[in-house]
Amino acid sequence: MKTSDFSSSSSPSDRRIGALLRHLTAGTYFPASDNLSSVFASPTSGINGGSVFAHLVQAPEDPILGVTVAYNKDPSPIKLNLGVGAYRTEEGKPLVLNVVRKAEQQLINDKSRIKEYLPIVGLVEFNKLSAKLILGADSPAIRENRVTTVECLSGTGSLRVGGEFLAKHYHQKTIYITQPTWGNHPKIFTLAGLTVKTYRYYDPSTQGLNFQGLLEDLGAAPPGSIVLLHACAHNPTGVDPTIQQWEQIRKLMRSKGLMPFFDSAYQGFASGSLDTDAKPIRMFVADGGECLIAQSYAKNMGLYGERVGALSIVCKSAEVAVKVESQLKLVIRPMYSSPPIHGASIVAVILRDRNLFNEWTLELKAMADRIISMRKQLFEALRARGTPGDWSHIIKQIGMFTFTGLNPAQVSFMTKEYHIYMTSDGRISMAGLSSKTVPHLADSIHAAVTKAI
Amino acid sequence: MAMSIRNSASRRAMNQISNDFIGLRSMSSWWKSVEPAAKDPILGVTEAFLADHSPDKVNVGVGAYRDDNGKPVVLECVREAERRIAGNAFMEYLPMGGSVKMVEETLKLAYGDDSEFIKDKRVAAVQALSGTGACRLFADFQKRFCPGSQIYIPVPTWSNHHNIWRDAQVPQKTYHYYHPETKGLDFSALMDDVKNAPEGSFFLLHACAHNPTGVDPTEEQWREISQLFKKKRHFAFFDMAYQGFASGDPARDAKSIRIFLEDGHHIGISQSYAKNMGLYGQRVGCLSVLCDNEKQAVAVKSQLQQLGRPMYSNPPLHGAQIVSTILGDQELKSLWLKEVKIMADRIISMRTTLRESLENLGSPLSWEHVTKQIGMFCYSGLTPEQVDRLTREYHIYMTRNGRISMAGVTTGNVGYLANAIHEVTKSA
Numbered sequence: 001m002k003t004s005d006f007s008s009s010s011s012p013s014d015r016r017i018g019a020l021l022r023h024l025t026a027g028t029y030f031p032a033s034d035n036l037s038s039v040f041a042s043p044t045s046g047i048n049g050g051s052v053f054a055h056l057v058q059a060p061e062d063p064i065l066g067v068t069v070a071y072n073k074d075p076s077p078i079k080l081n082l083g084v085g086a087y088r089t090e091e092g093k094p095l096v097l098n099v100v101r102k103a104e105q106q107l108i109n110d111k112s113r114i115k116e117y118l119p120i121v122g123l124v125e126f127n128k129l130s131a132k133l134i135l136g137a138d139s140p141a142i143r144e145n146r147v148t149t150v151e152c153l154s155g156t157g158s159l160r161v162g163g164e165f166l167a168k169h170y171h172q173k174t175i176y177i178t179q180p181t182w183g184n185h186p187k188i189f190t191l192a193g194l195t196v197k198t199y200r201y202y203d204p205s206t207q208g209l210n211f212q213g214l215l216e217d218l219g220a221a222p223p224g225s226i227v228l229l230h231a232c233a234h235n236p237t238g239v240d241p242t243i244q245q246w247e248q249i250r251k252l253m254r255s256k257g258l259m260p261f262f263d264s265a266y267q268g269f270a271s272g273s274l275d276t277d278a279k280p281i282r283m284f285v286a287d288g289g290e291c292l293i294a295q296s297y298a299k300n301m302g303l304y305g306e307r308v309g310a311l312s313i314v315c316k317s318a319e320v321a322v323k324v325e326s327q328l329k330l331v332i333r334p335m336y337s338s339p340p341i342h343g344a345s346i347v348a349v350i351l352r353d354r355n356l357f358n359e360w361t362l363e364l365k366a367m368a369d370r371i372i373s374m375r376k377q378l379f380e381a382l383r384a385r386g387t388p389g390d391w392s393h394i395i396k397q398i399g400m401f402t403f404t405g406l407n408p409a410q411v412s413f414m415t416k417e418y419h420i421y422m423t424s425d426g427r428i429s430m431a432g433l434s435s436k437t438v439p440h441l442a443d444s445i446h447a448a449v450t451k452a453i
Numbered sequence: 454m455a456m457s458i459r460n461s462a463s464r465r466a467m468n469q470i471s472n473d474f475i476g477l478r479s480m481s482s483w484w485k486s487v488e489p490a491a492k493d494p495i496l497g498v499t500e501a502f503l504a505d506h507s508p509d510k511v512n513v514g515v516g517a518y519r520d521d522n523g524k525p526v527v528l529e530c531v532r533e534a535e536r537r538i539a540g541n542a543f544m545e546y547l548p549m550g551g552s553v554k555m556v557e558e559t560l561k562l563a564y565g566d567d568s569e570f571i572k573d574k575r576v577a578a579v580q581a582l583s584g585t586g587a588c589r590l591f592a593d594f595q596k597r598f599c600p601g602s603q604i605y606i607p608v609p610t611w612s613n614h615h616n617i618w619r620d621a622q623v624p625q626k627t628y629h630y631y632h633p634e635t636k637g638l639d640f641s642a643l644m645d646d647v648k649n650a651p652e653g654s655f656f657l658l659h660a661c662a663h664n665p666t667g668v669d670p671t672e673e674q675w676r677e678i679s680q681l682f683k684k685k686r687h688f689a690f691f692d693m694a695y696q697g698f699a700s701g702d703p704a705r706d707a708k709s710i711r712i713f714l715e716d717g718h719h720i721g722i723s724q725s726y727a728k729n730m731g732l733y734g735q736r737v738g739c740l741s742v743l744c745d746n747e748k749q750a751v752a753v754k755s756q757l758q759q760l761g762r763p764m765y766s767n768p769p770l771h772g773a774q775i776v777s778t779i780l781g782d783q784e785l786k787s788l789w790l791k792e793v794k795i796m797a798d799r800i801i802s803m804r805t806t807l808r809e810s811l812e813n814l815g816s817p818l819s820w821e822h823v824t825k826q827i828g829m830f831c832y833s834g835l836t837p838e839q840v841d842r843l844t845r846e847y848h849i850y851m852t853r854n855g856r857i858s859m860a861g862v863t864t865g866n867v868g869y870l871a872n873a874i875h876e877v878t879k880s881a
Contacts, residue, residue, distance in 0.1 A: 051719045051745045052653070052688055053598055059755040062762055065549055086545060094543040104539045114525040116517050117733045120496060153582075153765035160764050164620075187763035191593075304546045305770030326490035333493055334616035335589055335764065336582035341734030342771035 063183050064423055071421040079419035080437055082428040085235070085400045086304055087367055090434045095367070097302045099360045103349035107342075118338045120329040122151020122310075126344040129351040130310040134264060134278055134295055141285050145318035148325040150311050150332065151339045155265045155296030156184060158311035162261060162292045163192030164331045165313075165324075172224040175261065176217070178202070180425065182235045185228065185263075194226070202237045207393035207405055209239050218252055226259045231293075232277040233270035233399020236427035240270070240398055246280045250287065260284055260291040268300045270399045272368035274361065285314055297347055299400065300364055306343025367431075371400065374433045378402075381442035387449055400431050410448040418444035494612055495852055502850040510848040511870060513861040516664070516829045517733055518796055521863045526796070528731050530788040534778035544770060549758040551580020551739075552773035558780035559739040562696060563707055563722050564714065570743055577753035578741035579761065580768045584694045584725030585613060587740035591690060591721055592621030593760045594742075595655060604690075605646070605656045607631075609854065611664045614657060614692075628656070631666045636822035636834055638668050644681060653686050660693035660722070661706040662828020665856035669699075669827055675709045679716045689713055690721040697729040699828045701797035703790070719743045726776055728829065729793050735772025796860075800829065803862040807831075810871035818878055831857045839877045847873040 061069060067083030089095050107113060121127065127149040131142055141147050152158040167173060175194045177185050178201035186196045199221070200213030218227060229249075234240055241249060253260060262281050268274040284291050290313070297308040311328070315321040332338070350356045379394045394402050406414070406426035414420045420441060422428045433441060492500070498514030520526050550556070556578045560571055570576050581587035595602060604618050607630035618625050628650070629642035647656070658678075663669055670678060682689055691710055697703040713720050725738040740757065744750040761768070779785040808823040823831050835843070835855035843849040849870065851857050862870060 051743075051749060053742065053753055054745060054749060056598060056749070056752045056756055058752040059759045062549065062758070065546075065762075065767075069548075084546070094545050096544055100544070101540055108535060108539045113527075115527060115531075115732060115734045116525050117496075117727075119500075120493065153769070156762075156766040157764070184763060184766065191760075191763045298546075303544055305544045305767070307765060307767070307769040323489045326492075327488075329493065330490045330616075331620075333496075333585075333613060334620040335585070336736060337585040337613065338734070338736070340582075340736040340769040340772065343769065 154309040158294035167193030175226040231264035233266035237403040238397025272365040308343035507848040554777040574747040583738040587723035662695035662699035666832040667826030697793040701794040737772035
């Protein structure tokens with residue numbers, strides 16, 4: 001029986017055999033003999049057989065975004081989504097910042113606005129303002145024109161473009177990421193062409209930083225290796241190094257020539273202060289060394305779906321920065337040609353206007369404060385219930401997420417019995433909590449921890 | 454531990470010690486061996502144009518539409534859609550596959566309003582970052598799931614096609630397309646290449662308004678191509694960046710795709726709203742792959758999402774909102790169709806005027822191709838040297854392959870343009 005017979009057969013198992021045979025011979029698309037030509041059952045003709053992609057299996061749901069998918073399917077009225085890190089108000093609603101609405105109106109009312117292609121590097125004004133935001137307006141690196149900044153698709157896009165640039169132009173192709181880290185990090189860097197390794201970060205026994213382990217692992221990394229650093233509000237653990245620890249990390253990295261790649265997704269969102277949250281990055285830049293920085297405006301400006309971000313590469317000299325920018329363009333052009341205009345325009349309107357900027361810092365602080373208050377409330381609620389364990393990490397950790405320490409079985413229990421949705425690593429988004437829902441969450445944690453699961 | 458150092462020599466010594474201690478590679482950059490990249494051949498033209506201060510300058514480089522005053526255009530239907538969106542929508546993440554509503558409407562444009570494939574849910578589709586993003590996603594997908602395959606690309610083609618499949622690490626081959634002698638289609642050479650390609654090869658086809666030549670197969674020729682593709686069991690991937698823009702009629706511009714669908718091919722399509730809705734900077738498009746059945750379509754879509762997630766997580770919201778607002782509203786959709794036809798008609802009329810002007814100037818060459826070709830671009834036949842003269846002497850900017858963006862031609866500059874072209878070609 002020829003393979004084409006398998007593929008045109010109405011029997012599913014025959015078609016699977018056909019698909020397998022096609023797959024096995026996929027490397028040999030140039031058949032020497034006629035016998036082999038029958039192996040290539042019709043890829044396109046609906047008449048003779050199936051699709052070239054018939055052998056595909058369905059990919060698993062993304063572990064983070066899949067949580068919301070499952071949440072949406074749940075009909076329970078008491079369901080709570082603590083999965084993806086999108087801010088919610090006390091009323092549980094998404095929030096569009098006032099300054100963003102104002103910026104939107106300004107853009108709409110400006111009849112002279114055109115929506116043509118941005119340059120490959122994106123909106124130039126946005127790029128300059130973003131660099132100032134993260135590095136500080138008085139940064140010598142900016143003054144000396146040593147920073148090249150390109151607009152990218154939020155944090156993900158910035159990391160991917162930076163990763164592909166490194167894979168093409170940097171002499172070391174290994175990147176070290178924290179253990180644990182945001183689930184998308186390893187995929188981004190692998191597809192960018194880098195080898196991904198991990199360094200110790202979270203200590204489950206203290207629910208804090210494994211600083212010794214971190215120093216040992218970075219110390220053992222080959223010189224020149226790339227190191228991914230969460231600038232603040234580590235995702236998923238919420239555990240950040242202290243300033244003194246950052247200084248030690250910086251010294252160690254510089255002594256080994258390790259290349260820092262900062263992921264800054266929460267500037268202003270963690271402590272409520274833009275400058276405080278940028279301090280670790282600024283410490284590195286102040287020593288004159290080079291680094292990469294991925295910035296996202298998804299959370300701190302609530303621009304999630306607009307995909308606004310920036311990749312900055314701080315170089316030794318202005319001359320190098322120019323060359324680097326030209327090569328970044330070659331990475332971007334075959335990916336999506338140029339970045340989207342809308343979100344970056346909103347950011348530029350806000351950052352360039354002193355009043356809007358100030359208003360933004362107030363709204364940002366309000367979001368950060370609400371999250372800090374949720375942390376306190378959850379901590380108090382667990383204490384009031386006498387829930388066994390030390391829950392102080394809830395108020396020690398910072399940013400949108402709390403790494404509860406709950407295990408997958410407990411998480412699963414909380415989802416089934418209490419309709420509470422979170423990622424299976426026990427990470428909860430504090431932004432999804434409100435004063436009204438804290439008791440429900442506390443009850444479910446209590447039940448999960450006290451029940452023999 | 455602050456030490457106050459008054460003596461500058463001691464300070465230098467301290468710096469040296471602390472540098473050594475920190476081990477800064479203080480003098481050299483990691484990037485010093487990075488070569489400055491060549492300018493993008495297309496986008497570099499506009500950069501050069503912007504830097505030119507001549508009042509006579511004309512930009513017939515990049516393919517962005519201009520009205521008869523040479524001004525960029527934001528369609529009325531787009532302005533109205535934006536008014537409705539502003540202040541009213543949240544900005545939450547779209548699903549990984551993008552806006553469901555936008556994708557639904559977009560598939561109807563390509564496959565037909567009453568397409569059985571849509572009804573049977575056989576089309577795997579995701580929102581993509583305009584045409585570039587859709588092509589790149591497909592290229593990455595092809596690499597992952599048909600790893601031994603290569604892509605056949607027409608000669609010439611949009612230069613970024615080569616970059617896209619190269620960065621996806623899919624080997625490239627070319628097939629004959631443009632016939633310089635006739636400034637038309639080299640149909641027999643094309644068919645030979647299709648025939649000689651190994652069975653089951655992947656082909657990139659421009660659905661309409663071929664970029665950069667403006668040369669499209671006739672309907673009859675498309676049918677023959679489709680039949681040969683069937684014999685050879687090739688995979689047809691259509692890049693459709695100009696639906697509606699070419700003839701003014703979206704259904705007519707999708708004819709090549711409809712022919713292939715009728716003939717039973719399982720095709721892939723990249724669609725873009727950059728030109729036909731003027732949404733250039735919003736980066737809105739769609740990638741679709743026709744599958745055997747719904748189950749397979751679900752699997753394929755899930756895999757496409759797996760490729761998008763590590764690139765940008767989920768696609769941008771605003772442009773998708775504009776598209777679904779327009780296409781989901783009877784009135785706005787009619788308005789859009791009218792506005793697309795106006796753009797297409799203006800370009801067609803500029804082709805006629807340019808050709809007539811050149812003929813009236815007594816040009817020794819034939820300019821028939823100017824009106825035979827279709828879409829935004831005219832492959833003029835000008836040599837790189839002639840193009841350089843046009844730029845140097847007349848401040849006329851176009852890509853060096855002689856591609857003229859007709860969208861940049863206006864009643865105001867067509868005379869100047871014709872005259873300049875005549876001057877550099879009359880002794881050819």
